[in-house]
Amino acid sequence: MQSSEARRSRKALAALVGFVARAPAECQAVELASRTGQLCLLRENGTERKTNIRIFRVALAQGLILAEKQADGLLSCSATTEGRSALKRWLADPDSAFQDQHRTLTTRPDPDHGHVSVNLAESPLAALARIKGRGGDLFLEPSQVEAGERLRSDFTRGQMQPSLGQSWEPVRAGRQPGSAGGAAELTDAAMAARERVDTALAQVGPELSGVLVDVCCFLKGLSEVERERQWPARSAKLMLRTALAALARHYAVPRRNSTRQPAPPPHAP
Structure with missing residues (x-):
């Protein structure tokens, strides 16, 4: 059961890092302040993705993504070098489910x-x-x-x-x-x-x-x-x-x- 939960968390992290690696995205800082729920990431071209706030916090803590506060109060989120390296390792996994997490x-x-x-x-x-x-x-x-x-x-x-x-x-x-x-x-x-x-x-x-x-x-x-x-x-x-x-x-x-x-x-x- 624990292995299954860890697998789902890894997939969610891959999806999050993959989304902000392709192009920076913004989110509301007030959403991140909540302990539970969903966080909505929005790119400049209108593409959006929702992710679990807990997963977002884990990605921040592990240095996979960077969230910088802007003048308008929004957070600008992008992938770090460590995040891109981790994503490349996940994509090399023979299980194609990891690749499917960041593409539609x-x-x-x-x-x-x-x-x-x-x-x-x-x-x-x-x-x-x-x-x-x-x-x-x-x-x-x-x-x-x-x-x-x-x-x-x-x-x-x-x-x-x-x-x-x-x-x-x-x-x-x-x-x-x-x-x-x-x-x-x-x-x-x-x-x-x-x-x-x-x-x-x-x-x-x-x-x-x-x-x-x-x-x-x-x-x-x-x-x-x-x-x-x-x-x-x-x-x-x-x-x-x-x-x-x-x-x-x-x-x-x-x-x-x-x-x-x-x-x-x-x-x-």
Whole structure:
């Protein structure tokens, strides 16, 4: 019985450390003051996770996480070096249950690869997909979420990374000739993925493609996007929705064409 309890505690610790290791999260200091109950951790992109206060205290005591009080009274929580090392050891455990504690996998259809697995815990679109407007309609349509994840999948397969010290933009999709990891070293699948990304972003246009790359590919929070691009507050969410709508239309065109029935042969005279 004790071994089972220790196992559950270790899983809960792995889930907590894994959540704040991917991106810092905030919580209410007053919640931590309670001896029992749940603590709600919230990331900048809206992703949240609830954890047992006792587990949170254990993680603090063992130096796995760091909680720093901010000017607004909230606690900013992040993983320490010791926490990341412990998480790496837990993930190396052959029992996959430890890995499942810090990821939420789902399968989405992908016209280019059949089906792909998506970690909802890492995707900013997962949080936005749950938001509803005043009329009760979803803020993002399922086709828009699917389009964003499809772009992210191709971006990852194409090994597209930003240049150091610079923001990635569509025109910077390929590396410079002769550089490490250049086109000559890419597989055919990676090159095809890059071409799909370039085509999709070109169809969306330069005004909207940047926010797609920031949120869908680099997993940036909306506030971070607004700060880096010097946009007004709450504008990134609307820009992203517009960009995803254009991206979904682009991806829908080949599917409509592929299902079109061939024209009947002409009648013989």
